[in-house]
Amino acid sequence: MLLIKCPICDCEGDETDFHYGGEGHIQRPTSSNPDKVGDEAQRDYLYVRKNPRGLHSERWLCERGCGKWFHALRDTATMVISKTYLITDKPPAELKKAGKK
Amino acid sequence: MSGKPYRIPSSRSQGAFGRLIDRDAALSFTFDDKTYTGFKGDTLASALLANGVRLFGRSFKYHRPRGVIAAGPEEPNALVSVGSGATHEPNNRITDVELYDGLVATSQNRWPSLAFDVSAINNTFSRLIPSGFYYKTFMWPAKLWPHYEHIIRHAAGLGTAPQEEDEAVYEQVHVNCDVLIAGGGIAGLAAALAAAEVGARVIIADLSPRFGGAADCIDGKIDSAAPLAWAKKAVKKLAAMDNVYILPRTTVTGHYDHNWVLMCERLSDHISEADRLANRPRHRLWKVRAKKVIVATGAFERPLTFANNDRPGVMLASAARSYATRYGVTPGERAVIFTNNDDAYLTALTLQDAGVSVPKIIDVREDTKSALISRAEDAGIEIIHSSVISNVETSFGGTSIEGVQIATRTATGRLAQPFARIECDLVCMSGGWNPAVHLFAHVNGSVRFDDTLQTFRPDQTSEAIVAIGAANGHFDLSTTIDESFDKGYAAGKSATGKSRPKKAVPPKARQDERSPLEALWFAPAKGSLNEGNKHFIDFQNDVTAADIELAAREGYRSVEHLKRYTTLGMATDQGKTSNISALGILADTLNTTIPAAGATRFRPPFTPFSLGSIAGTQAKHLFQPVRRTPIATWHHDNNCDMEPVGLWRRPFCYRHGTEDRQAAITREILATREKAGIIDLSSLGKIEVKGPDAGVFLDRIYSNVFSTLKPGRCRYGLMMNEDGFLFDDGVTVRLAEDHFLMHTTSGNADRIVGWLEEWHQTEWPDLKLFITPVTENYTQFAVAGPHSRDILQKLESTIDFSREAFTPLDYKSGELCGVPVRIYRISFSGELSYEISVPANYGLAMWQALMVAGKEFGLTAYGTEPLHVMRAEKGFIAIGDETDGTVTPLDLDLGWAVSKKKVDYIGKRSLQRSFLKGDERKEMVGLLTDDPKEVLPDGCYAVEQLLDKPPMKMIGHVSSSYYSPTLNRSIAFGLIKNGRARMGDTLQFPLEDKVVSAKVVSPVFYDSEGERQNA
Amino acid sequence: MPDLDRNLALSHRHQEMENQALGIEMSERDDVGMIDLRGKADDKAFMKNAATVLGVELPTDPRTSIKKGGIDILWLSIDQWLITTPLKSHDKTLSALTKKLTKNHALVCDMSDARSIIRLSGDRVREVLIKGCSFDATQPDFKPGTVRRLLFAEVAALAHFVDSNPDVIDLYVFRSYANYVWEWLLQTAHEDAGVGLFQVQDAPVV
């Protein structure tokens, strides 16, 4: 049972107070011009996800706090949540570094 | 020793024996229908042993007679069912069951009786049941597996499940603390004192009814006090502190991510059934978030592996000591001690003190010296070094011990010639100790092998958890005291920031030094391994040394594979007594070391706990939240059949007098079509969206356009998910230029609020709007039918209901009976219809006012089933009937509501994927059976071509099907491959006992021009 | 004034309370109006206008509330507040707020009937709370004034810590769940189901 702290309202609680929203930083390709998005790009956007052992960016909803979505960096091997940040923030440097490894 | 031959007299050694029992409080109980007497303070094990009972069960595979080998939660053999009827609970370890007056216990896994068991023949033919027997024999052919499984379960079962409903209540609590201490022995108490002293919020739990652990069974001094006296003082001090919570009878069952701990507290299992309070929870499951977890769970003694070591009367040395000291019970009159370490010498001395004859100690080790060994020698006990027990001799049937054979220990040999025989009725064995590392290892704690202890100790972890005392491999009192205070202070400091006070002086302890143990994984015997002298490793699963060697020879070299192949360490005890011995044998066989052979993982729970506590309060009438509409009491008073829709209870139909459901449905539909009907729609989702970008936002959410909707008007909309599949529909109202009210289906209301928030926050945060769900604030009714306008016009209102002023798809707000209302002229029934939204607290009174006003017009309450029939007559879809997560709006011929103009909306791009186009899609059509009385079953299939028997190629299914009283015939919708091109065709629907044929038609069966709703 | 009777979700349950042996007191508050207010805390004009109507500034610290006269303002999010008003003056407050915020980016919803407020009081209230929620309500940092959303007995709820010594906690649940929560409380708040957490105890057997 993860212990999570929301970066917006500081509400700390069990993961059941939050709602998991899958991998973070998935780019929606269609907002600008759907007709120009190829089938493969659409497939990747809809269904293809990373599954790393180690640092993983994911979206969480502060369901029993402020009701806002945020990002968390979680190590999938140790379960340690090393960082939480706003939903509108860019991927942090450590995530890029971990991805290259 | 007649009467109670095995109870030590209270006069012996100034009352040193039986300190936990109250000899003045006799309790009566039954075991297998026979009545016995024990004392308050007894466990079921000590009480039965005191009555001379030695046989408690039969083993799984060979049905060998089994006694009790332990005195605590590690007991693998003596499992019994406790209670009867509603309180029956199988698989209780008799060592953990506290005696109460009237306790009913029943043995398990025997047939027809414990003393005579027909399956014991398995023992005679055991050469035919080697390791992996079930696995090899019953794996093929796979289709017979259910049959095999039934046989195996019958033969090898644990106790039986209760047949009656459990009347007890259960609950759960969520608690945070600074320091959670698992185990209330000396180490746990010391750590609790230290952590509490610096102000930490401490919880200390012990699975037994008492604290102090082994304090009463060990030698040594803490400062100047005996360990037991020190423990008593410590507990008293802790109980007086309000930052400490002490939980007896509470098992810490598991440690999970981020120091989340599960504990099961047993509040009433120790009380006579007649005295249990009905409203006191039987078990309470604790969900604890601790800043620091301290594992002070002690250690389990290892059995030694020798021929017929499973015979009733062979017992762990520490258990025999415990029975004598705590309960005044001697499990035998003449005991032989078999050990590879010093601790068992304490048992020898204790038993001798208790009046048991202890002729010999068989010590695996060469001539070793220590203070304890000298004490035994001084007491006149003969010590035979470098020797083993090579066999246990029993009476016929193996139910009691008559003597043991002694042989010289050979370094690695499997065979030995006995050189002596000793008469005895009790064997006390000790193979060393295994720290109870379970909790430490549950999340990701690793263990390392300790050569001195010949066992695994806690090593690394990423969690804030630490082991102390015996659980950390420290068996010396002085080290335990030092370590426990140190780690207790450290835990307290990490939680509170406060250091150990300068004036605090932790106690110092001392204890006689022990000489080191020597590993012995296999005691040689006369004859080869399977010839009547089984060396048991896992008593509960009947796994022998021979089984492990066979598995290794067959190539199961990984310990995890070995475990699955032999079932070693599975079942209720999870290998507490067996794991290390098995690894020792495996390592020997593979000619490697134990750490190289590997360790199995430890997983929760530490000991089994009740399903009732897992369910907690969510049982019986509280099983699941039930949502009631504001009209619920009226529905109840009017004989309504309620229907679950998600968590809601909605009115299905109202049965008048002797009506059956179909009659009620027919009456309600005809009344609505001919006069007027009213339905409770309170559960419909209602969401307000307001802001300058609200219109743009809704254009992206729905597949059709909302930004062009005029204020004061309503429009039906479709929602797709990003995959292009339809998932909700409903009417949206434009309340004002920047203000919309969305309606969703009942089941999706909460989900869609989350859906809107997610898209707004994560994808389009630049859009300026707010989303507020208002579902619960309003009761909503539809008043439908030709007289609906007349009824509303009869009530006092600020709203003009005239045909000219209030046109289809209009929205108006105002007052009705003095209550502010929102009214929409929308229709799901196809009749002239007004949906009225009323503040919920006025809902019931408004409903009643409408019923009164509508009486002269024949206003009739109708339920969801009549509503469904009416919408189907009109060709309207229902989410969840016509959709299943794979259906697009185009499949349902709703292309008119799928915008081609809008640049982007959810699902637009996905809808263009190639596989969602073309003539392979299933399309919604109407179906009329050739026989108008025949109603197609929901979900039945249409076939391409009718054959004599399946398989037949299926081309689609029925998604909604009803008998229409309006049309006086059956109607249905089907999702049929390329359905719209099959208009006029007749399709075949093969059912179990007949074939139904139906014609493909337009799905609009009634009033296709909409004259009625526009009336 | 409406011509119709007002029926709260728990109106029909009060009579059964006499036969209950509970360790706490509980009742439904029936004299409260509620307003859900949306607006951004960093929108100065909005904050000012809201404060003008309510007579006090909206609280911006998470999980806090402010009391002014008969009005309580409960923080729900960085852009959401729940305002409770005396029922008598509710309509006045609601229309004043709606009017004043017309030109602001805001959403005012009357939510007087959306929730049931169950008032729990007594020394053992927090003990009952921890049987249903996912956090430890017995912790001292839940001081009077604290507001916490929670999943209570599998139901979305909100706890408002109103007072201490003895504790008074208002439990807000959506109206449709009120009867379920009430039944749930009848079982868990039974006087025989006490926990006695973090108090001086009788020493257990050693």
Ligand SMILES: [Zn+2]
């Ligand atoms: Zn938050």
